Amino acid sequence: xxxxxxxxxxxxxxxxxxxxxxxxxxxxxxxxxxxxxxxxxxxxxxxxxxxxxxxxxxxxxxxxxxxxxxxxxxxxxxxxxxxxxxxxxxxxxxxxxxxxxxxxxxxxxxxxxxxxxxxxxxxxxxxxxxxxxxxxxxxxxxxxxxxxxxxxxxxxxxxxxxxxxxxxxxxxxxxxxxxxxxxxxxxxxxxxxxxxxxxxxxxxxxxxxxxxxxxxxxxxxxxxxxxxxxxxxxxxxxxxxxxxxxxxxxxxxxxxxxxxxxxxxxxxxxxxxxxxxxxxxxxxxxxxxxxxxxxxxxxxxxxxxxxxxxxxxxxxxxxxxxxxxxxxxxxxxxxxxxxxxxxxxxxxxxxxxxxxxxxxxxxxxxxxxxxxxxxxxxxxxxxxxxxxxxxxxxxxxxxxxxxxxxxxxxxxxxxxxxxxxxxxxxxxx
Amino acid sequence: xxxxxxxxxxxxxxxxxxxxxxxxxxxxxxxxxxxxxxxxxxxxxxxxxxxxxxxxxxxxxxxxxxxxxxxxxxxxxxxxxxxxxxxxxxxxxxxxxxxxxxxxxxxxxxxxxxxxxxxxxxxxxxxxxxxxxxxxxxxxxxxxxxxxxxxxxxxxxxx
Numbered sequence: 001x002x003x004x005x006x007x008x009x010x011x012x013x014x015x016x017x018x019x020x021x022x023x024x025x026x027x028x029x030x031x032x033x034x035x036x037x038x039x040x041x042x043x044x045x046x047x048x049x050x051x052x053x054x055x056x057x058x059x060x061x062x063x064x065x066x067x068x069x070x071x072x073x074x075x076x077x078x079x080x081x082x083x084x085x086x087x088x089x090x091x092x093x094x095x096x097x098x099x100x101x102x103x104x105x106x107x108x109x110x111x112x113x114x115x116x117x118x119x120x121x122x123x124x125x126x127x128x129x130x131x132x133x134x135x136x137x138x139x140x141x142x143x144x145x146x147x148x149x150x151x152x153x154x155x156x157x158x159x160x161x162x163x164x165x166x167x168x169x170x171x172x173x174x175x176x177x178x179x180x181x182x183x184x185x186x187x188x189x190x191x192x193x194x195x196x197x198x199x200x201x202x203x204x205x206x207x208x209x210x211x212x213x214x215x216x217x218x219x220x221x222x223x224x225x226x227x228x229x230x231x232x233x234x235x236x237x238x239x240x241x242x243x244x245x246x247x248x249x250x251x252x253x254x255x256x257x258x259x260x261x262x263x264x265x266x267x268x269x270x271x272x273x274x275x276x277x278x279x280x281x282x283x284x285x286x287x288x289x290x291x292x293x294x295x296x297x298x299x300x301x302x303x304x305x306x307x308x309x310x311x312x313x314x315x316x317x318x319x320x321x322x323x324x325x326x327x328x329x330x331x332x333x334x335x336x337x338x339x340x341x342x343x344x345x346x347x348x349x350x351x352x353x354x355x356x357x358x359x360x361x362x363x364x365x366x367x368x369x370x371x372x373x374x375x376x377x378x379x380x381x382x383x384x385x386x387x388x389x390x391x392x393x394x395x396x397x398x399x400x401x402x403x404x405x406x407x408x409x410x411x412x413x414x415x416x417x418x419x420x421x422x423x424x425x426x427x428x429x
Numbered sequence: 430x431x432x433x434x435x436x437x438x439x440x441x442x443x444x445x446x447x448x449x450x451x452x453x454x455x456x457x458x459x460x461x462x463x464x465x466x467x468x469x470x471x472x473x474x475x476x477x478x479x480x481x482x483x484x485x486x487x488x489x490x491x492x493x494x495x496x497x498x499x500x501x502x503x504x505x506x507x508x509x510x511x512x513x514x515x516x517x518x519x520x521x522x523x524x525x526x527x528x529x530x531x532x533x534x535x536x537x538x539x540x541x542x543x544x545x546x547x548x549x550x551x552x553x554x555x556x557x558x559x560x561x562x563x564x565x566x567x568x569x570x571x572x573x574x575x576x577x578x579x580x581x582x583x584x585x586x587x588x
Contacts, residue, residue, distance in 0.1 A: 125535065127538075130538050133538075133539045136538075136539060137541075141482075144482050158475075
């Protein structure tokens with residue numbers, strides 16, 4: 001058994017952005033265990049101040065090239081809540097459909113390209129492409145459909161152009177929707193193959209009970225709007241998000257940590273599953289059963305498995321939404337105008353990596369204050385607590401094996417590090 | 430559409446980034462000419478792994494892109510891409526910001542590369558937030574356009 005272990009992974013690979021794992025075990029005692037975030041702060045909140053409210057969704061979409069739709073949607077909901085706008089039913093349906101495009105795109109990237117290589121014993125997607133080209137081609141096919149969906153609904157996937165406060169400035173045609181529907185129906189076979197692939201993978205045996213937090217709605221598996229819910233039993237309106245997130249600064253991270261009631265918590269697909277599993281589409285429930293994913297699952301590695309289940313849910317719900325839109329017919333609508341040009345509002349969405357909050361203060365149409373709390377930031381403290389519990393169970397392994405296990409743990413959270421580094425307070429004395 | 434006997438001219442870049450928009454200008458110039466029936470054109474492709482699906486199945490791929498070659502701005506080169514070079518490349522740690530090179534490396538691993546890949550690379554003067562090409566690159570447009578046209582018209586579809 002190793003009594004002295006020193007792990008220093010300078011930039012974990014196959015995650016977005018730059019984070020380091022630093023672990024020191026001396027005489028069998030864990031002395032240091034950090035997931036250090038070394039990404040530069042990006043000051044998006046400061047950038048928003050002084051800008052017209054119509055620009056907020058376009059500016060904040062640039063926080064992330066993967067969750068661009070998620071940031072834009074959350075931003076629009078914050079602005080609409082601040083200015084007294086209730087979007088039309090068609091807008092709500094189109095936004096939900098668009099959102100599934102992003103969930104699919106991001107989850108497919110993670111489950112296939114970033115995580116699967118670890119379990120299939122290859123270093124990256126390139127050797128995987130040589131040994132199992134059909135797996136990689138399937139992933140690319142699924143990503144393409146997700147991108148094409150976003151393109152049809154909001155102009156393009158990365159940094160949507162057609163989503164605006166109060167509605168859309170562009171609408172998909174009936175022919176586009178019918179084509180997408182046919183492709184989603186065909187994608188069911190790819191989803192089945194994905195579930196089969198993950199049935200064959202064994203997740204590391206590690207459990208640590210923690211609090212899971214996600215948006216929740218009575219009648220659907222929530223992605224846009226809802227109430228903040230916890231597996232520990234709390235329910236909060238989204239306006240009270242600060243009493244749940246409680247951001248704090250830690251010395252080794254340029255991203256803030258969060259805690260609810262003094263404890264770290266987990267957000268993301270596993271949190272959503274643990275809280276909202278009974279509102280999944282029946283096919284997604286079957287996938288969860290096949291993958292032995294049952295609530296309340298406390299093994300963080302199952303976050304990736306929950307993403308597989310959500311891929312299944314997103315495909316089925318996209319078909320249902322397209323059917324609803326086709327039945328109603330698409331009406332080119334003018335965006336709904338604000339009832340006031342001043343106010344405060346919070347928007348919350350379940351983006352691929354978990355719950356995202358935007359809060360704006362607007363005066364006479366100009367943003368005077370902004371706050372964005374990003375999922376990866378909310379997971380950082382929990383990742384460290386997992387590492388603290390995980391390392392002592394690994395001490396019979398080589399340093400190399402311990403390192404790989406810790407990297408896999410970090411990857412399971414699908415961290416998007418650049419997005420999480422949004423503000424650092426500097427005190428001059 | 431069966432791509433196996435077709436050629437794709439694929440421009441990559443962003444017209445909002447100054448000379449990064451050169452491919453679009455060059456391919457627009459090319460499209461003003463009569464092109465052989467077997468040629469498809471995409472003036473403004475977006476880099477990323479999805480590019481693989483854009484060029485997959487084509488017999489020949491001609492890429493047009495701004496290329497940092499350390500030479501005078503506006504200089505250009507026709508470079509034949511050797512698949513053996515791609516085999517030795519490894520993707521960087523993140524796939525979140527994959528570009529043209531990553532798409533080619535992945536296509537090689539998947540056995541999905543076109544039979545022939547040619548890059549027309551043009552040395553940019555500046556890649557800043559602006560619309561429009563620098564004078565040096567603007568001057569190269571008609572030359573590269575003519576070279577592309579010559580390449581395509583001498584190029585008969587394989588039998």
